Amino acid sequence: MGRRTRRRDGWQHRLYAALLPRFHQRYAPLVAERKRELLGGLSGTVLEIGAGTGANLPYLGRDVRWIGLDPNPYTPRYARESASRAGVAALFGSAVAEQLPAADESVDAVISTLVLCCVEDPGAALREIVRVLKPGGRFVFIEHVAAPEGTRTRRWQTLVLPLWKRFADGCHPNRETWRWIESAGFARVRYDRFRLPMPIAGPHMAGEAVKQGAIG
Numbered sequence: 001m002g003r004r005t006r007r008r009d010g011w012q013h014r015l016y017a018a019l020l021p022r023f024h025q026r027y028a029p030l031v032a033e034r035k036r037e038l039l040g041g042l043s044g045t046v047l048e049i050g051a052g053t054g055a056n057l058p059y060l061g062r063d064v065r066w067i068g069l070d071p072n073p074y075t076p077r078y079a080r081e082s083a084s085r086a087g088v089a090a091l092f093g094s095a096v097a098e099q100l101p102a103a104d105e106s107v108d109a110v111i112s113t114l115v116l117c118c119v120e121d122p123g124a125a126l127r128e129i130v131r132v133l134k135p136g137g138r139f140v141f142i143e144h145v146a147a148p149e150g151t152r153t154r155r156w157q158t159l160v161l162p163l164w165k166r167f168a169d170g171c172h173p174n175r176e177t178w179r180w181i182e183s184a185g186f187a188r189v190r191y192d193r194f195r196l197p198m199p200i201a202g203p204h205m206a207g208e209a210v211k212q213g214a215i216g
């Protein structure tokens, strides 16, 4: 029996998918260097959760087999165009990160960019990521996160949460995502915290976590 998730076939989700590429016109240059560093070395089967419109495809090697999953049914048409421009072999599916349609230990890497803020259950999503990774597989992430406690940005993040969640597809600007990643049972986790010049969602983290076991 599948996990019950909220409906995503309304006009808001169609609009959200259409606006994502526009958002990336401004956002992509801010994280391009980090994406080159984190995504450029991935190989084999790479599963991306919340793949959206395929903003990460240009950073992947052409030998990667990419599986892009997203619960928004309006995103694959944009992601398909990105995959063909990037020349990457791509498969698309509709799924939430909390319930991945992939076998245990079946993928070499999992990517998440700006997704762990949106998932309803970050603990379940991370359990699924660990489950589908091969031993030694890498989870690579760039996420916007909570600002340090006691800061003005953190107070704003908390204040706007109800509206932000409603209009940004369930996104939690004040989520302490590092806590979820650190406690997910990876053998090794490394990341940096940094701030981008954006209101509310400026605080970010980027890095990778490696699953216990031999590098596959």
Ligand SMILES: C[S@@+](CC[C@H](N)C(=O)[O-])C[C@H]1O[C@@H](n2cnc3c(N)ncnc32)[C@H](O)[C@@H]1O
Binding pocket: 020, 049, 050, 051, 052, 053, 054, 055, 056, 069, 070, 071, 072, 075, 095, 096, 097, 098, 112, 113, 114, 115, 118, 119, 120, 169, 170
């Ligand atoms: C801000 S967008 C980021 C898209 C893409 N990763 C990027 O960097 O452009 C957040 C994405 O997460 C997806 N999403 C929302 N809830 C999700 C969930 N529970 N599991 C997986 N993806 C989810 C949304 O449909 C949306 O495409």
